[in-house]
Amino acid sequence: MADETLDASGLNCPLPILKTKKALSKMDTGKILDVISTDAGSVKDIEAFCNQTGNKLISTVEDGGKYVFTIEKV
Amino acid sequence: MSDNNKMTIIATKGTFDWAFPPFIIASTGVAMDKEVSIFFTFYGLNLLLKDTSKLKVSPIGNPGMPMKMPFGPKWLQAIDFGPKIPNVLWNIPFADTLVTFLMKKTMAKHGVAKLEDLRSMCQEFDVKFIACEMTVDLFGYSKDDFIDGVEFAGAATYFEEASTGNHHLYM
Known part of the structure; x- marks a missing residue:
């Protein structure tokens, strides 16, 4: 169960990443953030973001054009 | 860092x-x-x-720019007017203002910041x-x-x- 949820539906690159960064910066280490996005580009981008920033991408779930990324703040 | x-x-x-x-x-x-x-x-x-x-976007000398309507019926939105309109015709007053307006509309529709x-x-x-x-x-x-x-x-x-x-x- 996520500690925080960020709904970035309808937003396009780079907004989902920028909002994810902002949301994570307000959270404590070990907390879980769910990011909801409708931007298909964010599948690759969230992965790249997590690889680069060291945060942990726990799962990516797609459901009819909606993506839910579960990220652990590291 | x-x-x-x-x-x-x-x-x-x-x-x-x-x-x-x-x-x-x-x-x-x-x-x-x-x-x-x-x-x-x-x-x-x-x-x-x-x-x-x-800050304006100009269609003049900008043949790479796709020009699609951000509103109207689907068939109209599908047309790329860029290659169809001779570039010289954009030398009309307020062309930049019009095209900038349409680009802003298109961006808003696509959730661009x-x-x-x-x-x-x-x-x-x-x-x-x-x-x-x-x-x-x-x-x-x-x-x-x-x-x-x-x-x-x-x-x-x-x-x-x-x-x-x-x-x-x-x-």
Whole structure:
């Protein structure tokens, strides 16, 4: 169960990443953030973001054009 | 943050469309833990103006621009007018204003951030904005024309900024 949820539906690159960064910066280490996005580009981008920033991408779930990324703040 | 994590961008274009790439790359760079400076020179100075209404996208001499209607019936929205309209016909008054209006509509429809919002997000993320002092003087701008938080300096300052990084873009 996520500690925080960020709904970035309808937003396009780079907004989902920028909002994810902002949301994570307000959270404590070990907390879980769910990011909801409708931007298909964010599948690759969230992965790249997590690889680069060291945060942990726990799962990516797609459901009819909606993506839910579960990220652990590291 | 290690020094080589630094990125610099030289922003030289002053049209509405080309205002986006520097701010998108800079804000994303900071989100990816880079330290980013943008050096705005020549027409790139437009990107720092308080009044962004002079930023326009022009169809003149811009054959790469797809021109699709952001509203209307589906069949109409599917047509790319770019290659269909002889470029010389865009030499009519207010063509830039019309095309800029349509591009803003299209962007809003696609959930693209507003220019001012991207710019203020860059500032919130501590992207360093440096305006080229020489071109500020050359074009007769006053420092009051620009948003707060801009540094005014020259090419040597750019080199100092760039000396510790390994990622430098010219836009």
